[in-house]
Amino acid sequence: MIGRIQRSADFERVLGAPSRVRSPHFAAHHVTAVPSLPGRNLSTEAAELSTADAQVAHSLVDETLVQALPQGCWLGLVVPKRHARRAVTRSLLKRQIRAAFASGAERGVVPPGLWVVRLRAPFDRKQYPSAASEALRLAAREELAQLVGKLARPPRPLPPAKPAPAPAAPTGA
Numbered sequence: 001m002i003g004r005i006q007r008s009a010d011f012e013r014v015l016g017a018p019s020r021v022r023s024p025h026f027a028a029h030h031v032t033a034v035p036s037l038p039g040r041n042l043s044t045e046a047a048e049l050s051t052a053d054a055q056v057a058h059s060l061v062d063e064t065l066v067q068a069l070p071q072g073c074w075l076g077l078v079v080p081k082r083h084a085r086r087a088v089t090r091s092l093l094k095r096q097i098r099a100a101f102a103s104g105a106e107r108g109v110v111p112p113g114l115w116v117v118r119l120r121a122p123f124d125r126k127q128y129p130s131a132a133s134e135a136l137r138l139a140a141r142e143e144l145a146q147l148v149g150k151l152a153r154p155p156r157p158l159p160p161a162k163p164a165p166a167p168a169a170p171t172g173a
Contacts, residue, residue, distance in 0.1 A: 002098070002105050003035070005076030005114060010035050014076065014116040021150040024145050026097075028151070032113040035074055071112040073105050078118035088131040093119060093140055096128045100144035108151050117147075 005011060010151075020028040077094050084090045097117050104110040128136040 001072070002102055003072060003074040005035060005074045005116065007036055007038070010074075010114055011076050011078075011116060014114045015078075015118070020148055022120075023147045024141075025119060025121045025123060025143060026147055027118050028147060029116045030111070031112055034071075035114065054087075073101070073110055073112055074114050075101050075112070076116040080119065083091070083119045083122040086131040089123075089136070091107060092132045092137060096140040096144055101132070101140065102150050104148035104151060108172065109148060111151065 003016070012028045013033070014031045017029050017031050018032040023026050034091065043168070075098065077097055079093050079097075080091045081090070084093060101110055101117070123136060123139070128139070
C-alpha cells in the first residue's frame with residue numbers, strides 16, 4: 001500500500017532533490033524519509049479560558065503514529081494545468097501514475113521513502129485529441145511502466161562536490 005504525500009513541506013523537500021528517473025513526459029523525485037509531522041499548535045494550549053483553569057495540554061495522537069510507521073512508500077503527484085489543460089486528462093494521468101507505482105511497490109521495485117512524480121511535458125494534442133482516450137491511457141501506462149522499471153537500478157551517484165577556493169593572502173604594502 002502506498003500512502004499519499006499531503007503536506008507542502010514534504011513536496012518541497014522531495015522536489016528539491018534531483019530527479020531519480022526521467023521519461024519523455026514524467027520525472028520521479030525520491031527522498032529516503034517519512035512524511036513530516038503536522039504542526040504542534042493546539043487551539044486549547046495557548047488560549048486563556050474565561051470560565052476556569054486552563055486545560056492540560058493533551059499529547060498528540062500523530063506523535064505515536066509516526067513512531068509506529070513502517071518504512072513504506074508515500075507518493076505525491078504534480079500534474080500542472082499548463083501540460084494537461086483538461087481536468088479529465090489530469091485525472092487520467094494521476095490514476096495511471098498511482099496504478100504504476102502501486103504495482104511497482106507490490107513487486108518490490110519501488111524503494112521506500114517519499115516519491116513525487118511530476119508531468120514535465122505535455123502529451124501531443126494532435127496525436128491524442130480526446131481528453132481521456134484509450135490511446136492516451138495506454139501510452140501513459142506504457143511510459144510509466146518503463147519509468148517504474150528503471151527504479152530497480154540503484155540511484156546514480158551525485159557528482160563530487162567542488163572544493164571551495166582558498167582565500168587569497170592579503171598583500172602587504
